[in-house]
Amino acid sequence: MADSSLWITHGSRRMYESPWVNVDLDDVEVPGGPRFEHHVLRFPRAxxxxxxxxxxxxxxxxxxxxxxxxxxxxxxxxxxxxxxxxxxxxxxxxxxxxxxxxxxxxxxxxxxxxxxxxxxxxxxxxxxxxxxxxxxxxxxxxxxxxxxxxxxxxxxxxxxxxxxxxxxxxxxxxxxx
Structure with missing residues (x-):
């Protein structure tokens, strides 16, 4: 059974990539709300x-x-x-x-x-x-x-x-x- 309180990620597109930081545009849906594109910073190292x-x-x-x-x-x-x-x-x-x-x-x-x-x-x-x-x-x-x-x-x-x-x-x- 899916948790209805979690955001749903339908996909992700890499907009920028470097050894320091990556910028992705994620296609997300808010529980009970709209679906939209959301920028996410992803770091390749801890x-x-x-x-x-x-x-x-x-x-x-x-x-x-x-x-x-x-x-x-x-x-x-x-x-x-x-x-x-x-x-x-x-x-x-x-x-x-x-x-x-x-x-x-x-x-x-x-x-x-x-x-x-x-x-x-x-x-x-x-x-x-x-x-x-x-x-x-x-x-x-x-x-x-x-x-x-x-x-x-x-x-x-x-x-x-x-x-x-x-x-x-x-x-x-x-x-x-």
Whole structure:
């Protein structure tokens, strides 16, 4: 028996494809409602982000995002490579973006950041045992800093953390730890 509360997808057309993102036009029907075309962003790789903590501090990157033309604080984040374990991807992204190697990584939460328009699934981890082993890769951040956790809510409410996945990760961490 079909669930009458589910949207029905009658088909999908790929409008744009790249290694970063695909844009599809799906032919959908709302339960008891109209049938129409709906844009869907589909990401070919899983996303990971990591809240790196050391006692009462969190490791953040200060970077500019050209799409919104804003500077802001972010957690280390990126994609899992094909076949890569998400924990390994999270550790790799921390190292690439900050120059720190972490010794312990655990899942904090998994969520869909834009569930109404995107298939993206985002895994957020907490990492500890950070040891500086080198420099961040070029272009990853203007600077990398340990920020007191007590300052994070102020940074978030003042708009200094404009990145949605970073807001979610830091807020979830502060609410649950």
């Amino acid at each position: 996303s990971v982000g990591t809240v790196v903590v050391d006692n009462d501090r969190v490791l953040l990157l200060w970077r500019h995002r050209f799409a919104i033309d804003r500077w802001g604080w972010e957690i280390p984040a990126g994609w899992s490579d094909e076949g890569e374990d998400p924990v390994e991807a999270a550790s790799r992204e921390v190292l690439e973006e900050t120059g720190y190697r972490v010794s312990a990584v655990e899942l904090l939460t998994t969520y869909a950041p834009m569930a109404g328009i995107s298939s993206q699934i985002y895994r957020v981890f907490v990492a500890t045992g950070a040891t500086l082993v080198g420099e961040p890769e070029a272009g990853e951040a203007d600077r990398v800093e340990w920020v007191p956790l007590a300052e994070v809510p102020k940074l978030m409410t003042s708009g200094q953390v404009p990145d949605g996945p970073s807001v979610t990760a830091l807020g979830f961490y502060l609410a649950t730890r």
